[in-house]
Amino acid sequence: MEFKKCVRCGSFFVSEGDVCQNCMPKDRLDLIKFNDYIDTTLDNSADSISINTGISLKNVNRYLNQNQTNIQ
Numbered sequence: 001m002e003f004k005k006c007v008r009c010g011s012f013f014v015s016e017g018d019v020c021q022n023c024m025p026k027d028r029l030d031l032i033k034f035n036d037y038i039d040t041t042l043d044n045s046a047d048s049i050s051i052n053t054g055i056s057l058k059n060v061n062r063y064l065n066q067n068q069t070n071i072q
Contacts, residue, residue, distance in 0.1 A: 009023050030055045
């Protein structure tokens with residue numbers, strides 16, 4: 001494990017992953033909303049996902065990058 005900065009709130013933490021323990025539940029909920037949206041909607045632009053799900057554009061882009069990494 002290494003010392004990291006949470007991509008959601010900016011606090012520093014020691015753990016695996018990109019988000020701190022405080023942000024983890026919100027991140028999981030956003031990821032579920034994100035996956036449901038892209039599974040059911042044809043318009044999968046980052047702006048559209050953000051507007052229609054309420055997930056910040058920063059986190060939408062992070063989830064999109066994670067999905068691309070998982071596909072390759």
